[in-house]
Amino acid sequence: MRNADLELVGRIRSGDGSAFEALYRQHATRLYNLASRMMGGHGEADDLLQDIFLLAYRKLGSFRGESSLGTWLYRLAMNHCLDVLRNRQTRMGQQTDSLDEPDAPPVASPVPLVGAVSRIDLERAIDALPPACRAAFLLHDVEGFGHQEVGAMLGISEGTSKSQVHKARMRIRYYLAHGVKS
Amino acid sequence: MKCADLQADVLVDLVDGRLDPAEQRDVERHLEACAECRALVIDLRSIRAAAFMLDRREPPAGVWNRLQSAVAAEPLPRARVQLMPTRQNWPVWLAAAAVLTLATTIGLWPLVSRSASSGGETVAADAPAEVTVESVTAEFEAAEKHYQKAIDDLQTIANKDTGELDPQVAAVLQKNLTVIDQAITESRAALRVQPSSTNAQDGLFDALRSKVALLQQTVELINEMRKGNQAEAGRRAQTLSQ
Numbered sequence A: 001m002r003n004a005d006l007e008l009v010g011r012i013r014s015g016d017g018s019a020f021e022a023l024y025r026q027h028a029t030r031l032y033n034l035a036s037r038m039m040g041g042h043g044e045a046d047d048l049l050q051d052i053f054l055l056a057y058r059k060l061g062s063f064r065g066e067s068s069l070g071t072w073l074y075r076l077a078m079n080h081c082l083d084v085l086r087n088r089q090t091r092m093g094q095q096t097d098s099l100d101e102p103d104a105p106p107v108a109s110p111v112p113l114v115g116a117v118s119r120i121d122l123e124r125a126i127d128a129l130p131p132a133c134r135a136a137f138l139l140h141d142v143e144g145f146g147h148q149e150v151g152a153m154l155g156i157s158e159g160t161s162k163s164q165v166h167k168a169r170m171r172i173r174y175y176l177a178h179g180v181k182s
Numbered sequence B: 001m002k003c004a005d006l007q008a009d010v011l012v013d014l015v016d017g018r019l020d021p022a023e024q025r026d027v028e029r030h031l032e033a034c035a036e037c038r039a040l041v042i043d044l045r046s047i048r049a050a051a052f053m054l055d056r057r058e059p060p061a062g063v064w065n066r067l068q069s070a071v072a073a074e075p076l077p078r079a080r081v082q083l084m085p086t087r088q089n090w091p092v093w094l095a096a097a098a099v100l101t102l103a104t105t106i107g108l109w110p111l112v113s114r115s116a117s118s119g120g121e122t123v124a125a126d127a128p129a130e131v132t133v134e135s136v137t138a139e140f141e142a143a144e145k146h147y148q149k150a151i152d153d154l155q156t157i158a159n160k161d162t163g164e165l166d167p168q169v170a171a172v173l174q175k176n177l178t179v180i181d182q183a184i185t186e187s188r189a190a191l192r193v194q195p196s197s198t199n200a201q202d203g204l205f206d207a208l209r210s211k212v213a214l215l216q217q218t219v220e221l222i223n224e225m226r227k228g229n230q231a232e233a234g235r236r237a238q239t240l241s242q
Helices: A002-013 A017-039 A042-062 A069-091 A119-127 A131-142 A147-154 A158-178 B008-015 B021-033 B035-052 B061-072 B090-105 B109-125 B133-164 B167-193 B198-227 B230-241
Strands: none
Touching (some): A002 A017, A002 A042, A002 A069, A017 A131, A042 B061, A119 A131, A119 B035, A147 A158, A158 B008, A158 B035, B008 B021, B008 B035, B021 B035, B035 B133, B167 B198, B167 B230, B198 B230
16 A cells, blocks of 8 residues: 555656546545535635645655555645634634634533434534534544544544544534534 | 443444443443433434435536646655654664664665665655554444445335335436445455555445445435425436436
8 A cells, every 4th residue: 555655656756647636536525525524615625625735746745655645645634724724713813722622512412312313404513513623523424534544634642533523423412402503 | 330431432432333342231231221321322323324424525627627737837746855863763764874884884885875865765654654554454344334334224214115216216226226336346356355455445435435325315305205395306306317
């Protein structure tokens, strides 16, 4: 796997346009959906996807195969999304220091959900999550990566990935039962 | 086991299906007796299943076109040699230093000099990896199981109610499911040959996702028909037939 990654990167570094297109085709759909849900808007996700791949192209010189190319690319993408969110937060004048806890965590919902979870409500609840735990939830529960991979992509431990995903599920349960504060 | 024992780490492993059998039995015994914890676990499982089945949108074609133009204006990404040793590659640097000292001592300097100028990147690339092949394979198998569970659940609902569908729509649905099943079979065969191939893994995930999406659309169509929402049902049937 690593050899194939290094070979693909080598071809891109030597100016093989089809190799960069192969990298794009392999990861664009997943990254587009991730970026879209991280930012909560389609139009912005188009620009973000372009920025992520352009950034990846510029940084490919530093790829050394210490992790898989996919993990490296997702880590770069998630860092970029979190940076954009941080800048947006600064522009909006929010005084929060961390992206983790923009408000007090909701208490566990005493009201069980009834029936299937509506996709629209779920998307709205995901959008309301603090960005750091939204990132872990999207990578694990929506995209199906394991906690070890999520940890490598977000630069956190496997245990922290589990705790962020659990926190996200509990918050979503609360939002689905009580509605999202607008 | 008490309610207080169902801490975050236990709950997350329970919902992900990763508790060891003994712990799983303990938790299940508690859930049988405790309605509140049972409701919590059902909710968390529903949230995970629903998250896994969220829509996936393709990026617009224009993104690749714009990216291609932007990349054409960029210089080629050059391999950068890491000049300073980090804690992670310290043993590699020590080994490299030892080889360099030995080579200099026995008069092989020209050979080492050539290798260093062409292969600096390789030294860094061989640094210890954080993720092992075994761990990735285990994560992959767990994710595949999760997909299969979602497919089984949806298939049960869809099988029960496809009789309500227009025969033409049902025929197209069956044809599409056959094509996807074929893709799943082929992807699994490719994975057996190359278990660690990311292309083969992605191929299988894509096929499984397609099946989840198709079954989900079918269930949604049946729901619209039952609600008597003819316009929406017609629109969904048309989408399904495409």
